[in-house]
Amino acid sequence: MYPLRRNRILRSNPSIRKMVRETLLHPADFLVPLFVVEGHGVKEEIPSMPHYYRLSLDLLQKEVKELWDMGLCAVLLFVKIPDNLKDNTGVEALNPHGLMQRAIKTVKETCPDMLVMTDVALDPYSTYGHDGIVAKGQILNDATNEVLAQMSITHAQAGADFVAPSDMMDGRIRIIREALEDEELTNTGIMSYAAKYASGFYGPFRDALQSAPVASKEAPEDKQTYQMDPGNRLEAIKEAEMDIDEGADIIMVKPGLCYLDIVRDLREMVEVPLAVYQVSGEYAMLKAAADRGWLDHDTVMMEQLISIKRAGANIIATYFAKEAVKLLS
Numbered sequence: 649m650y651p652l653r654r655n656r657i658l659r660s661n662p663s664i665r666k667m668v669r670e671t672l673l674h675p676a677d678f679l680v681p682l683f684v685v686e687g688h689g690v691k692e693e694i695p696s697m698p699h700y701y702r703l704s705l706d707l708l709q710k711e712v713k714e715l716w717d718m719g720l721c722a723v724l725l726f727v728k729i730p731d732n733l734k735d736n737t738g739v740e741a742l743n744p745h746g747l748m749q750r751a752i753k754t755v756k757e758t759c760p761d762m763l764v765m766t767d768v769a770l771d772p773y774s775t776y777g778h779d780g781i782v783a784k785g786q787i788l789n790d791a792t793n794e795v796l797a798q799m800s801i802t803h804a805q806a807g808a809d810f811v812a813p814s815d816m817m818d819g820r821i822r823i824i825r826e827a828l829e830d831e832e833l834t835n836t837g838i839m840s841y842a843a844k845y846a847s848g849f850y851g852p853f854r855d856a857l858q859s860a861p862v863a864s865k866e867a868p869e870d871k872q873t874y875q876m877d878p879g880n881r882l883e884a885i886k887e888a889e890m891d892i893d894e895g896a897d898i899i900m901v902k903p904g905l906c907y908l909d910i911v912r913d914l915r916e917m918v919e920v921p922l923a924v925y926q927v928s929g930e931y932a933m934l935k936a937a938a939d940r941g942w943l944d945h946d947t948v949m950m951e952q953l954i955s956i957k958r959a960g961a962n963i964i965a966t967y968f969a970k971e972a973v974k975l976l977s
Contacts, residue, residue, distance in 0.1 A: 671958040675719035678969040684751045685728045696852035698935045709758045718973050722763035728857045729772050738770045741799045752806040766803045768813040771859040776867040779815035793820045797827035804836040814841040816874045825895030840896035843884035846875035849903045849929030884910045903927040908959040915960025923963035924956045931967040
């Protein structure tokens with residue numbers, strides 16, 4: 649006997665599939681990470697991230713215009729700092745004329761309506777490649793927070809719409825929020841990397857900024873003392889709730905695909921916007937597999953992005969943004 653309800657009717661042709669599709673991607677879903685370097689006319693391909701580049705400020709202008717014309721309305725800025733400007737306390741991070749601060753101004757002067765989010769962490773500025781100040785083999789939590797707060801102020805003063813602390817220090821959201829309030833920078837938002845896991849997927853990103861932890865007797869060999877254990881689920885909920893209580897406007901889960909259960913948990917428990925970072929290792933794996941003909945690049949790319957949004961993300965930080973938008977259009 650045939651069933652009374654024939655579910656395949658709603659899959660029978662492209663038009664009906666589009667009409668009843670539950671999860672739709674839009675260019676406004678995407679947050680575009682951009683890597684910035686000193687110089688002029690610099691467009692350096694990142695070896696472990698094919699077709700992704702470090703850009704000097706003049707080419708950043710061109711890129712931002714292109715993104716805006718494509719319907720992409722938000723960028724997340726990272727800077728690659730020369731080795732001679734790195735130290736253990738983030739002095740250059742507080743330079744009002746530093747590369748990050750100039751990059752923010754460049755984007756805003758080029759496209760005033762482009763939403764600018766900025767990475768707030770010490771690893772690009774650290775001789776040790778860590779997200780915090782190192783002392784006696786440990787990462788100092790409270791001393792690091794003070795620097796992150798001052799760093800956030802310089803970003804906000806340069807024109808950043810949101811600061812995005814990615815360090816995973818305890819209490820940093822409250823300290824950053826209070827610092828912004830004290831400076832009357834009350835329109836600057838905070839996107840917290842609330843559940844950032846100690847993942848093996850960050851390698852290409854660290855290649856892009858040359859910010860990997862440096863083997864040293866003075867510093868931990870990895871970031872497991874502050875980034876989250878991949879085996880933990882309830883801890884992510886605790887971290888997210890604490891960051892919201894401290895003043896985060898948006899919370900983020902990082903990486904993406906291996907942590908979609910965390911995304912779904914948080915979506916069901918919190919009411920603030922939820923971001924997911926589809927990280928460099930996820931990008932590099934698909935590029936490598938597609939280059940060898942093992943996967944269809946565009947099909948898998950869109951499947952991954954849809955899965956992230958279906959899990960509950962409002963915002964997807966992804967290196968695939970431009971490619972995805974071209975397909976969507």
